[in-house]
Amino acid sequence: MQNSSVNAQSNFQSCSPAPPLVSACDRAMMKRCIELARRALGRTTPNPLVGAVIVQNGEIVGEGFHPGAGKPHAEVFALRQAGDNARGATIYVSLEPCNHYGRTPPCSEALIAAQVAKVVVGMVDPNPLVSGSGIERLRKAGIEVVVGVEEEACRQLNEAFIHRILYQRPLGILKYAMTLDGKIATISGHSTWVTGAESRALVHQLRAACDAVIIGGNTLRLDNPHLTSHHPDAHNPLRVVMTRTLNLPLNAHLWQTADAPTLVLTETEAHPDLREQLLNKGVEVVTLKPLTPAKAMAYLYDRQLSMVLWECGGTLSARAIADGTVQKVLAFIAPKIVGGQFAPSPVGDLGLATMTDALTLERVSWRQLGSDYVVEGYLP
Numbered sequence: 001m002q003n004s005s006v007n008a009q010s011n012f013q014s015c016s017p018a019p020p021l022v023s024a025c026d027r028a029m030m031k032r033c034i035e036l037a038r039r040a041l042g043r044t045t046p047n048p049l050v051g052a053v054i055v056q057n058g059e060i061v062g063e064g065f066h067p068g069a070g071k072p073h074a075e076v077f078a079l080r081q082a083g084d085n086a087r088g089a090t091i092y093v094s095l096e097p098c099n100h101y102g103r104t105p106p107c108s109e110a111l112i113a114a115q116v117a118k119v120v121v122g123m124v125d126p127n128p129l130v131s132g133s134g135i136e137r138l139r140k141a142g143i144e145v146v147v148g149v150e151e152e153a154c155r156q157l158n159e160a161f162i163h164r165i166l167y168q169r170p171l172g173i174l175k176y177a178m179t180l181d182g183k184i185a186t187i188s189g190h191s192t193w194v195t196g197a198e199s200r201a202l203v204h205q206l207r208a209a210c211d212a213v214i215i216g217g218n219t220l221r222l223d224n225p226h227l228t229s230h231h232p233d234a235h236n237p238l239r240v241v242m243t244r245t246l247n248l249p250l251n252a253h254l255w256q257t258a259d260a261p262t263l264v265l266t267e268t269e270a271h272p273d274l275r276e277q278l279l280n281k282g283v284e285v286v287t288l289k290p291l292t293p294a295k296a297m298a299y300l301y302d303r304q305l306s307m308v309l310w311e312c313g314g315t316l317s318a319r320a321i322a323d324g325t326v327q328k329v330l331a332f333i334a335p336k337i338v339g340g341q342f343a344p345s346p347v348g349d350l351g352l353a354t355m356t357d358a359l360t361l362e363r364v365s366w367r368q369l370g371s372d373y374v375v376e377g378y379l380p
Contacts, residue, residue: 022149026092029053029060030122030150033094034157036065036074041209042235043068045306048095048125048161052078054116056089069304073098075107079114086114094122094154096147099134108137118144122154126165160307163327169301170211170308172325174317175203176346177332184314187340189222195334198370206330208234211305212263214296216316217243226253227311228260236260237309240300242316244291246271248278257282265299267291293323318348321359321379329361331375 036051044066052074054062062085064077075097079086097107097119111119119138124147125131138145155162160171177194178184185191193200207213208229215225220241227239239254239262246266254262255278263284275285288295293316300308310320320326331346352358361377 022146025055026120026146026149029055029092030094030120031153032060032063033074033092033122034150034153036063037094037157039065040067042211042237045069045211046161046164046304048158050074050093050095052091052093054078054082054086054089054091056082056085061085061089073107076110079110082114086116088115088117090118090120091116092120092122092149094150094157096121096123096125096130096132097134097138098125098130099137106134106137108134111138112141112143116143118146120149121145121147122149123147123151123158126162128165159328164301164306169297169325170305171327172297172308172310172320173206173210173328173330174310174320174326175206175330175332176311176317177203177334178346179334179336179338181337181339182345183338183340183343184346185222185344186338187343189344191223194336195332195372196370199332199334199372199374202369202374203332204228204230204234207237207309210237210307210309212238212240212300212307213309213311214240214242214316214320216312217241217245217248218315219311219313220248220252220254224249224252225311226259238263238305240265240296240308242266242291242293242296242312244268246274246285248274250274250277255281255283265291265296293320293325297323297325314345314348317346318350321347322350326379328378329376332369333373333375335371 032053033051037049040049047066047069050066050073052064053060062078062082064074064081066074075091075093078091082089091111097111099106099108121135135145135147163171176184177199179194184194213227228236236259239260241254241264243264243266246268263286264278265286265288267287267289278285288299297308310317310326359379362380364375364377366373366375
């Protein structure tokens with residue numbers, strides 16, 4: 001992983017001091033904050049992703065990002081790099097500086113001590129421990145504060161953190177790949193590969209950004225997936241298998257816990273021999289009764305996770321949607337037709353009898369990846 005304070009000689013062009021209104025320079029520096037913050041994708045939960053940039057006389061003199069919970073915040077790394085150049089400077093930070101003592105001291109006090117002249121904030125922290133108090137503390141100290149620069153992009157960066165704070169549950173993302181006629185596999189169950197290399201690469205990036213990825217026992221038995229980011233330097237999520245029966249194969253890629261941790265959630269005490277063998281392989285086995293998507297997400301919330309990817313089959317995906325544990329959908333659509341009345345679809349029975357009952361996604365966007373299309377949207 002890269003150092004959380006970065007070389008101030010960045011590729012960004014220098015810019016003159018910002019005018020009172022939001023300038024192109026302000027927006028460019030906030031985008032740089034977001035770029036820095038993304039270097040810690042998947043590593044900060046339950047904390048947010050945050051980047052910071054310090055500008056003095058139109059030049060970047062310090063940069064940093066928050067690398068993980070319990071470690072210094074982005075502002076601290078940027079201040080360390082800037083040194084005395086922070087005095088009278090402008091600091092850009094993608095999230096409101098904290099104003100409370102947690103595992104680290106408040107960043108608002110560090111900024112005041114460094115005698116910065118101006119703080120440009122991407123978005124207000126939704127955490128009630130912070131929300132608005134950091135900004136208020138800075139203003140009381142005589143520091144100019146501008147709020148809301150590139151706010152939508154900052155909110156998008158931390159949508160999982162925001163959801164976790166507001167609803168006390170991880171953000172659930174349902175991802176699936178299907179053919180043009182809505183099939184995730186052929187009638188025989190064969191599914192390698194529905195989409196092309198570009199789509200699969202994006203899924204690997206998505207896994208790297210998530211804290212956990214969930215499948216059902218049937219997906220494990222049919223596909224034997226790895227569920228990793230497929231990159232040696234990227235974060236690998238916790239791999240979760242939901243199985244009521246614990247009827248699982250003894251040999252599976254997920255049991256190779258040197259690659260990434262694996263958790264099995266079950267509601268049965270059966271198969272004690274398999275349970276013991278999984279434990280010996282380093283696999284966690286946890287019993288939840290009843291085993292439902294909602295109960296699983298509550299358990300993962302208690303484990304401090306913020307973003308969970310559902311990569312399951314149609315039966316479990318329908319249960320996850322019905323349980324309110326899916327907020328976002330990513331559908332990868334390949335220009336293929338396989339047919340088959342009984343070939344599996346990405347979402348099973350939701351009990352919706354008429355088209356007027358259909359769940360309609362909001363804030364929908366789409367883009368092309370190679371010959372595939374990916375559609376992204378949010379459940380209401």
